[in-house]
Amino acid sequence: MESTVAETYKDRVTLAITGASGAQYGLRLLECLVAANCQVLVMISRAAQVVIATETDETLPGAAKEQEVWLTARFSAAAGQVRVFGREQWMAPVASGSGAPSKMVVCPCSTSTLSSIANGASNNLIERAADVALKERRQLILVPREAPYSEIHLEHMLKLTRMGTVVIPASPGFYNRPESVEDMIDFVVARILNQLQIEQNLMPRWGEDSLS
Numbered sequence: 001m002e003s004t005v006a007e008t009y010k011d012r013v014t015l016a017i018t019g020a021s022g023a024q025y026g027l028r029l030l031e032c033l034v035a036a037n038c039q040v041l042v043m044i045s046r047a048a049q050v051v052i053a054t055e056t057d058e059t060l061p062g063a064a065k066e067q068e069v070w071l072t073a074r075f076s077a078a079a080g081q082v083r084v085f086g087r088e089q090w091m092a093p094v095a096s097g098s099g100a101p102s103k104m105v106v107c108p109c110s111t112s113t114l115s116s117i118a119n120g121a122s123n124n125l126i127e128r129a130a131d132v133a134l135k136e137r138r139q140l141i142l143v144p145r146e147a148p149y150s151e152i153h154l155e156h157m158l159k160l161t162r163m164g165t166v167v168i169p170a171s172p173g174f175y176n177r178p179e180s181v182e183d184m185i186d187f188v189v190a191r192i193l194n195q196l197q198i199e200q201n202l203m204p205r206w207g208e209d210s211l212s
């Protein structure tokens with residue numbers, strides 16, 4: 001008898017990567033979720049594809065099915081562990097409360113997508129998936145990056161925070177004495193994984209001396 005998704009994977013997470021700077025955060029988060037044996041339902045906005053091409057040496061294909069093959073190979077995921085959905089793939093599980101995972105992260109989150117989520121736009125699959133998370137009162141984590149923030153950005157973050165969304169700014173700390181860009185990326189990704197309650201060994205929690 002074939003095993004179900006729930007039996008195969010420890011958890012299911014929706015991950016949207018949008019066009020704010022910091023594509024590395026989203027890609028590293030995906031890598032960690034795969035390593036933690038989660039199934040990840042991924043959406044990558046068109047702007048995010050431009051940012052990935054600008055900020056990394058990775059050449060992500062344009063179409064969702066090809067991205068799925070590419071990301072599966074890139075992160076040594078099992079077949080079906082990473083599923084990628086396109087901008088208007090309305091029949092995807094994330095488009096409905098009955099099919100969507102209980103956890104969703106938008107990382108990084110552009111101010112454009114932040115605005116659309118705060119206003120319930122649902123004009124593409126990322127916005128719809130976030131709207132589903134909000135209406136179902138499920139976990140939604142946003143990782144915005146902009147500098148400085150306008151009053152509009154802050155209002156959107158406040159509105160969503162009041163609805164239970166967790167906003168984790170892409171702003172690494174320095175008290176752990178990062179020695180590389182990777183250390184700084186892991187600082188933020190560790191916080192996201194902690195919020196998701198997915199075990200991580202990137203950073204000790206405060207008050208823990210080392211990872212054991």
Ligand SMILES: Cc1cc2nc3c(=O)[nH]c(=O)nc-3n(C[C@H](O)[C@H](O)[C@H](O)COP(=O)(O)O)c2cc1C
Binds near residue numbers: 051109111
């Ligand atoms: C290289 C690059 C860096 C960008 N950095 C940011 C950023 O840090 N924050 C942001 O909100 N938008 C940033 N943008 C602009 C967004 O990509 C743009 O607003 C886009 O419409 C967002 O679309 P999306 O939300 O569908 O991904 C950047 C764009 C590019 C090409």
